Amino acid sequence: MNTVAAEWIKLRTLRSTWWVLGVGVLTALGLTALGASTVISRWDPGRTGEQAAMGIVVAVHVGVVLAQLPLGMLGTMSISGEYTSGMIHTTFVATPSRSRVLLAKASVLGGLAVAASLLIAIPGYLYGLTVASAFDPTLPPVEAWTVIGGGMLGIVTTTMLGLALGATFRNGVVATSVLVVVMVLVPFAGRMLPGGEVVNSILPGYPALQLVEQMPDIMPDAAAFAVLGFWAVVPLLVAILADQRVA
Amino acid sequence: MIEVIGLTRRFGRSAAVDDLSFTVNPGKITGFLGPNGAGKTTTLRIILGLDRPTTGRATVNGVPYRTLDRPLTHVGALLDASAVQGGRRADQHLQWLARTNGISFRGINGLLETVGLGDAGRRRVGGLSLGMKQRLGVAAALLGDPEVLLLDEPLNGLDPEGIRWMRGLLKSLAAEGRTVLVSSHLMHEMAVTADHLIVIGRGRLLADTEITQFVRPGMSLEDTFMRVIEESAP
Numbered sequence: 001m002n003t004v005a006a007e008w009i010k011l012r013t014l015r016s017t018w019w020v021l022g023v024g025v026l027t028a029l030g031l032t033a034l035g036a037s038t039v040i041s042r043w044d045p046g047r048t049g050e051q052a053a054m055g056i057v058v059a060v061h062v063g064v065v066l067a068q069l070p071l072g073m074l075g076t077m078s079i080s081g082e083y084t085s086g087m088i089h090t091t092f093v094a095t096p097s098r099s100r101v102l103l104a105k106a107s108v109l110g111g112l113a114v115a116a117s118l119l120i121a122i123p124g125y126l127y128g129l130t131v132a133s134a135f136d137p138t139l140p141p142v143e144a145w146t147v148i149g150g151g152m153l154g155i156v157t158t159t160m161l162g163l164a165l166g167a168t169f170r171n172g173v174v175a176t177s178v179l180v181v182v183m184v185l186v187p188f189a190g191r192m193l194p195g196g197e198v199v200n201s202i203l204p205g206y207p208a209l210q211l212v213e214q215m216p217d218i219m220p221d222a223a224a225f226a227v228l229g230f231w232a233v234v235p236l237l238v239a240i241l242a243d244q245r246v247a
Numbered sequence: 248m249i250e251v252i253g254l255t256r257r258f259g260r261s262a263a264v265d266d267l268s269f270t271v272n273p274g275k276i277t278g279f280l281g282p283n284g285a286g287k288t289t290t291l292r293i294i295l296g297l298d299r300p301t302t303g304r305a306t307v308n309g310v311p312y313r314t315l316d317r318p319l320t321h322v323g324a325l326l327d328a329s330a331v332q333g334g335r336r337a338d339q340h341l342q343w344l345a346r347t348n349g350i351s352f353r354g355i356n357g358l359l360e361t362v363g364l365g366d367a368g369r370r371r372v373g374g375l376s377l378g379m380k381q382r383l384g385v386a387a388a389l390l391g392d393p394e395v396l397l398l399d400e401p402l403n404g405l406d407p408e409g410i411r412w413m414r415g416l417l418k419s420l421a422a423e424g425r426t427v428l429v430s431s432h433l434m435h436e437m438a439v440t441a442d443h444l445i446v447i448g449r450g451r452l453l454a455d456t457e458i459t460q461f462v463r464p465g466m467s468l469e470d471t472f473m474r475v476i477e478e479s480a481p
Binding site: 005006007009010013015016082085086089090092093094095096097 | 296312327334339348
């Protein structure tokens with residue numbers, strides 16, 4: 001617990017953390033609000049209250065997925081900044097177990113990613129309810145949990161991947177570039193290339209978009225969750241094992 | 248007490264540290280001397296568990312550093328004082344470090360006073376001069392009230408007042424019965440500070456002796472050091 005508490009102090013005492021979170025959450029909220037208003041104004045007047053509630057949940061979780069890149073970069077910076085400054089040595093002198101340090105960072109960042117998703121989802125949902133009040137939205141249907149879970153796991157996965165890349169490459173620019181290639185460039189290009197579906201179904205970008213119903217289903221939802229879970233855990237484990245070997 | 252036993256660290260084919268053995272005893276200041284590239288920092292890194300030896304071992308109070316519980320309460324280290332993230336305040340830097348080892352925050356303000364940073368505690372580390380960072384690094388090393396101190400070039404960037412302060416601090420820490428290992432290139436300073444010397448060159452032990460026995464008659468510490476290094480060259 002000491003290590004987790006210390007990593008939380010480290011993260012909260014850097015202004016860049018709050019800038020990244022602020023930019024990520026506010027941009028997502030702003031875009032969600034704009035997008036939700038536009039989408040809702042075009043809804044068929046015959047839409048039921050349950051469909052309206054589902055529509056709001058979807059619109060809000062598009063915002064959550066939009067915030068994943070800033071959070072991923074925060075994950076990267078939380079460790080690459082220590083390597084660049086050399087402070088990582090102080091960290092490892094204080095806590096000789098490198099896996100403990102990395103897992104503590106993962107816990108703190110995972111908590112922040114969940115908090116960020118809630119900071120977007122809850123105000124976004126309340127805003128959507130007021131905009132869509134003419135449809136008398138009910139409580140969201142059961143399928144909404146797929147969207148909520150998909151959005152939340154998506155942002156947590158990207159954050160963990162950012163941390164793992166930062167720990168592996170130890171250089172913020174390199175790690176962030178790889179993160180953007182994996183999360184944005186390849187999924188974007190994959191939509192236009194032959195065989196792109198296969199690539200997209202194993203990378204973490206597409207499954208989150210499928211789960212929040214922004215892309216056609218190319219795999220079962222359970223598979224999409226599994227792929228996201230894989231990318232949240234495996235790169236981090238690889239980073240931990242690689243570190244054990246070096247030192 | 249620090250024990251280094253048959254320590255070798257190879258990088259590729261060259262040995263940065265070559266079958267090095269020495270003991271650092273409590274209650275005195277031990278100077279750790281050697282030219283650039285002699286293997287001082289590699290040795291300190293291995294003692295602190297930051298690097299693994301190819302063969303041999305290093306222990307602190309009889310055990311490898313990495314097995315110490317709450318290591319900062321046993322060993323305080325100052326490696327590179329400028330290796331700190333600049334965005335944090337000085338007191339916040341000490342807070343996260345204290346938290347890693349479950350050390351109370353209560354001592355932090357007093358410690359900042361002790362190292363002469365009483366007014367700078369709420370300033371961002373990035374805005375501190377090298378000498379002030381050096382003082383912050385000493386505060387970090389003293390955070391856990393450790394019995395063993397390892398200081399790599401602690402005099403870098405200090406002004407004359409700072410150097411005098413550091414000399415007094417090291418002497419008082421040794422007088423309290425702590426083990427104090429200090430590496431430095433400043434021979435004049437070592438001559439008036441250290442009680443014992445460990446001199447290495449090319450990763451090998453060249454001398455492990457009381458300073459009074461090391462310095463040759465009619466020569467300064469600096470002259471003796473240069474002579475010893477020359478004589479060791481192949």
